[in-house]
Amino acid sequence: MTAPSLYNAVVKRPWLLKLLQPVANWYTNAAGYRQMGLRADDLISEENETVLKALRRLPPKESYDRVYRIRRATQLSLQHKILPRSEWTKPEEDVPYLTPILEQLAAEAKEREALDTMTVLKKH
Amino acid sequence: MICRPALTRGSQLALRRQGAAKLARRGFAAVASPKASYEPTTIGDVKVASRDDGGPTTRLAVVAKAGTRYEPLPGLTVGLEEFAFKNTQKRSALRITRETELLGGQLSSYHTREALVLQANFLREDLPYFVELLGEVLSQTRYTTHEYHEEVEDVIHAKQAKVDAAAVALDAAHSVAFHTGLGAPLYPTPSTPISSYLNEHSVAAFAEAAYSKSNIAVIADGASQAGLSKWIEPFFQAVPAQSPSPLNTAASKYYGGEQRIARLGGNSVVIAFPGAALGANQPEIAVLVGLLGGESTIKWSPGFSLLSKAAAAAPGASAKAINFAYSDAGLLAIQINGQAKAVRKAAEESVKALKSVAEGGVSKENLVKAIAKAKFNLLSASEASGTGLVLTGSSLIHGGQPLQVAESVKALEGVTADKLKTAAKTLLEGKASVAAVGDLHVLPFAEELGLRPSAAVDSRLAHHTVHIVILHLTHFPLSVCHGEGTITIGICVWSRDSELGGACRLFASRFLAPRKRAHPESRSHCETKSVNRPAPTAKMTFAWKAAGLTYNRYLAVAARVVRRSLKEDKRLAAERRGQQDLRFAKWSNGKQGEIKNLAEANAQAAVESAATGGTA
Numbered sequence: 001m002t003a004p005s006l007y008n009a010v011v012k013r014p015w016l017l018k019l020l021q022p023v024a025n026w027y028t029n030a031a032g033y034r035q036m037g038l039r040a041d042d043l044i045s046e047e048n049e050t051v052l053k054a055l056r057r058l059p060p061k062e063s064y065d066r067v068y069r070i071r072r073a074t075q076l077s078l079q080h081k082i083l084p085r086s087e088w089t090k091p092e093e094d095v096p097y098l099t100p101i102l103e104q105l106a107a108e109a110k111e112r113e114a115l116d117t118m119t120v121l122k123k124h
Numbered sequence: 125m126i127c128r129p130a131l132t133r134g135s136q137l138a139l140r141r142q143g144a145a146k147l148a149r150r151g152f153a154a155v156a157s158p159k160a161s162y163e164p165t166t167i168g169d170v171k172v173a174s175r176d177d178g179g180p181t182t183r184l185a186v187v188a189k190a191g192t193r194y195e196p197l198p199g200l201t202v203g204l205e206e207f208a209f210k211n212t213q214k215r216s217a218l219r220i221t222r223e224t225e226l227l228g229g230q231l232s233s234y235h236t237r238e239a240l241v242l243q244a245n246f247l248r249e250d251l252p253y254f255v256e257l258l259g260e261v262l263s264q265t266r267y268t269t270h271e272y273h274e275e276v277e278d279v280i281h282a283k284q285a286k287v288d289a290a291a292v293a294l295d296a297a298h299s300v301a302f303h304t305g306l307g308a309p310l311y312p313t314p315s316t317p318i319s320s321y322l323n324e325h326s327v328a329a330f331a332e333a334a335y336s337k338s339n340i341a342v343i344a345d346g347a348s349q350a351g352l353s354k355w356i357e358p359f360f361q362a363v364p365a366q367s368p369s370p371l372n373t374a375a376s377k378y379y380g381g382e383q384r385i386a387r388l389g390g391n392s393v394v395i396a397f398p399g400a401a402l403g404a405n406q407p408e409i410a411v412l413v414g415l416l417g418g419e420s421t422i423k424w425s426p427g428f429s430l431l432s433k434a435a436a437a438a439p440g441a442s443a444k445a446i447n448f449a450y451s452d453a454g455l456l457a458i459q460i461n462g463q464a465k466a467v468r469k470a471a472e473e474s475v476k477a478l479k480s481v482a483e484g485g486v487s488k489e490n491l492v493k494a495i496a497k498a499k500f501n502l503l504s505a506s507e508a509s510g511t512g513l514v515l516t517g518s519s520l521i522h523g524g525q526p527l528q529v530a531e532s533v534k535a536l537e538g539v540t541a542d543k544l545k546t547a548a549k550t551l552l553e554g555k556a557s558v559a560a561v562g563d564l565h566v567l568p569f570a571e572e573l574g575l576r577p578s579a580a581v582d583s584r585l586a587h588h589t590v591h592i593v594i595l596h597l598t599h600f601p602l603s604v605c606h607g608e609g610t611i612t613i614g615i616c617v618w619s620r621d622s623e624l625g626g627a628c629r630l631f632a633s634r635f636l637a638p639r640k641r642a643h644p645e646s647r648s649h650c651e652t653k654s655v656n657r658p659a660p661t662a663k664m665t666f667a668w669k670a671a672g673l674t675y676n677r678y679l680a681v682a683a684r685v686v687r688r689s690l691k692e693d694k695r696l697a698a699e700r701r702g703q704q705d706l707r708f709a710k711w712s713n714g715k716q717g718e719i720k721n722l723a724e725a726n727a728q729a730a731v732e733s734a735a736t737g738g739t740a
Contacts, residue, residue, distance in 0.1 A: 057270040108216065115222045 025091075034089040035082040036073040041098040042066060050109075054101040062097055161506070162343065162516045162526040168357030169337045169365055171520045174344040182346040183245050186258050187517025190240035190334035192308040193450075194371045199318030201235050202283070202311060203327040204334070206276040208233035208242050209257075213264040217271070220257065227253060237298070237306055238450055239518045240334070251351045252359075258342075259359035262335045267328035280322075284314045289390030289561045290461050296559035297394040298448075300381035301455055305374060329369075336367035341520035343513045376453035380555025382570045391464045391562030393471045395575065397551040399456030402449040402515070403524045407498070407535040408547040409447055409456055414497035415481065415490060415544070416458060416474075418444025421497070428493050430481070431458065434473035440466035443474055449515075451522035456551065464566035475573045482548035486541050494544075498536050503529060552576075571691075676708070677733075680726045 010016050028034065033043060044051060055063065076082060162173035195201045209231050210217045224231050229246035242261060244254040295309040312318050340363070344352055378398045400406035417429025419442075426432040431443040441462030448455040458478070460470045486494075505511045506529050516526040558570035570576075668678035687698045708725070710717035 056273075059269070108218070111216060112218060115218065120226060 028091075028094075032082075033073075034091075034094065036076050037083050037087055037089055038069050038073050039089055039094050039097070041096050042069055042073075044098060044102075050102065050105050051098075054098055054105055057101050058098070066097075161529050162345075162512075163349075164520060164526055165349075165353075167342075167353050168360060170356055170360050170363070171341040172344070172352060172356060173341065173516050173520055173526050174347055174349060174352055176344075176346060176348055179346050180248055181245060182248050182251060182254075182344065183243065183513060184251070184254055184258065184345075184347060185241050185243040185343045185513045185517060186262060187341045187343055187514065187521060188240045188242070188262075188334050189238070189339040189371060189521045190330065191236050191238040192310055193238050193305045194334065194373065195308065195330065196333075196372060197321035197326060197330075198308065198316060199280075199312050199322035200327055200330040201240060202280055203272075203276060203322050204331055205233045205235050205240060206279050207265060207267055207271070207324075207327055207331070208261055210271050210275070211266045211268055212260050213266060214260055217275075223253075224257075229254060231257075235310075236514060236518070237308070237310060237448075239514060239521065241514055241517065243513065248346065248348075251347055252355050255352075255355040256359045259356075259361075259363065262340070262360070263362035263364075265331065267324045267331065269324050272324040272327075276324075281314075284312060284316075287311050287313050289387055289392040290459060292385060292387065293392035293394040293559045293561040294457065294459065296383040296385055296561060297396040297457060297557045298455065300383050300559065301378055301396055301398075301557035302376050302453065303379055305372075306376050306450055306453060306455075332364075333367045333369045333371055336364045338366055339371065339521060341517045343517045343520070345513060376450065378453060378555075380557045382558045383560075384564050384567070384569075385559070385561045386564050387561050391462065391467045391567060392559075393460045393467050393561075393567060394457050394557075394559045395460075395471065395475065395570075395573070396455050396457040396557040396559075398554060399447045399454030400449055401454045402451050402519055402522070403527070404449075404454065405535065406454075406547075407532070407539050408543045409454070410498040410502065410536060411491075411494050411539045411544060412481070412547055413445045413447045413456065414501060415486065415494035416445035416477065417494075417497060418442070418458075428490055429497070430477035431474055434477050435460070435462075435470050437473050438462075438466040438469035441470040443470050451518060451524065455557070464563040467562070468566055468568050471568055471573055475575060478548060479552060479574070482545060482552050484541070484545045486544055488541065491539075491541050491544065495536055495539060498539075499533055502527075502532055502536065674729075676722065677726065677729060680722070 010020055028040075033040070046052060046055060055066075058066070072083075162175050164171065164173045166172065190201055190204055192201045209220050212220075220231070224244075224246075227246060227250045229244055229250060231242075231244050233240070233242050235241065242258060244258060246254050291311065292313060295311075295313075299307040299309070301307065309316065337360070342352075342356060342360075400409035415429065416431045417427065418431035418435065420427040420429070420432050426436040431445055435441050435443040441460055443458060443460040445456065445458050448457060458474050460467050460474060462470070505515065506527055519526055552575075554576075556570060556575040558573070558575060560567040560569075668675065673681070687695055690698055707719050708722050709719045
């Protein structure tokens, strides 16, 4: 499931992107998940059918790494600790790995919905 | 309005006659326009065969050289079959299905041993849509990982679970008949390890190799030639002209043999012989299939066909004969399914029926019926949309011509009882491929059915005797033959069968005396030679040697085992021969010692060995 986002609108306007980029970076770091070695896509709630289906479509390596990151983060959370600075998630590592699959699923659902509700115009 | 009595009897009759005449005319019209054969052409480098009877529906199929015969790894053909009409670069599988439904079309994909068929049946006017779709499926399918796991894999597992005893038996018969290539199973059974070979990447690689213009043919039944030549070229442009990696197209070779598979639920016996290949000029095989038949063509009677009579004698079993025609080989199979005991009985009866044909027991009347049946089979197969499409496609992709119905029918009419007899005789004299699947306690062996399987070891031994006497060996320490510093041992191959003699010579020259050859004239010849024996090298590690046996003992044990595995009557004969024929002599210093009977010497050695607690 994808949340509504202004990302595309912002990216289309370079001046706005330039303006907002430092704010976004600050916000992301302040959110604190990178300090626990997580990626932004690890934070997507998985308690729904779509995300579960997307998780099943992950390649085995990605899936394993995701579970590792979440377990490590849980452990850190219990211990009230954060990772040493060298192990923080770097901005270039923080790539969306689940979002593309979610988008694909959303597109499939949308297509199915469209086909289910279409009106057929007969040629004859 | 005219009331009935107002019409005279004469006018009533006239009306009736008119109606009857109309019916008769209609009948003649139907006879006058039979479905023509497929006309082969090439449109934009794609081989196309089409015929058009002007009907409202069209069957369009792409036949690709991607059957199980050509799959480089097990299971790829079924993977490719299931991936047909899945997501492409242009549209999703869902859209393909829904659009086809809206147009009233049907999409299907299936495979034979040689061909993979993607077929679309649709209304005549929708030709462009479906030509585009088939072209797209060939060149732009995406082979995605999630579709493989979510849709393809499960379907394959479900279909695997449905593979029944009859299919397993046919696969087993093909496997012993052709080993690789055509011998690959049509559908892998649940116990076939395909998971390590089958994945979306291997399927995509196979698709790349198989879906090229040189490997496919487009067959259209009921489409206009103009429409095809207009649409095929643009929509098949993206299909590559040549495949980047050529398919494995080794020629088929017939081996023959026997295979038995224990299995729950269902019994099946397949008795197969080399049959007629696709396009081969062997009308007698087709007539033989008609004669053997199996499926009754009339109600409440087994009919004239030999197999249906055989099956009628064994209630609970059904038998039928099929000729599987492939591009470079054929397999004439008799398949018997049903309850184990009935299958056994029907199999015995079927072989008897075939033998009766070989002995010339075909009445003229039956021959006429068989030819008529063969004609019907041929015409019906070429007319029926499914079989005709696949047969034509298979011929085209293998560089042949579509079946010429008129000529084939003529050939069938020329079959005589003599030709049929010769054909049946050739089949029975050749190696059979026999597969039994089900309750093996009941199902018969090929030998019991009176057939010759290819593994002819036992039947050979029943007819021929191997007399082993002398062969010189310099590096085998044989306790019987130790001389003083000299060893002179010999084994001579003595056979009533020149072929077997040759085999023994080969054996002798390869394994026993690498440096010294056995005498080429092995028949009743004893050769001796005295050589200074070097110290035996300790490197030779034969199993018999490691077990502490002498070579003579080893031979004796091996021969005994072979003889004991023979059937009762043959075993007795063989043992009698063994007693009288095996002799040996010890040579020392160039002089022949006393000639002893080997059997007696062996018995003596066995007693001594048992007394000393030896292994023999």
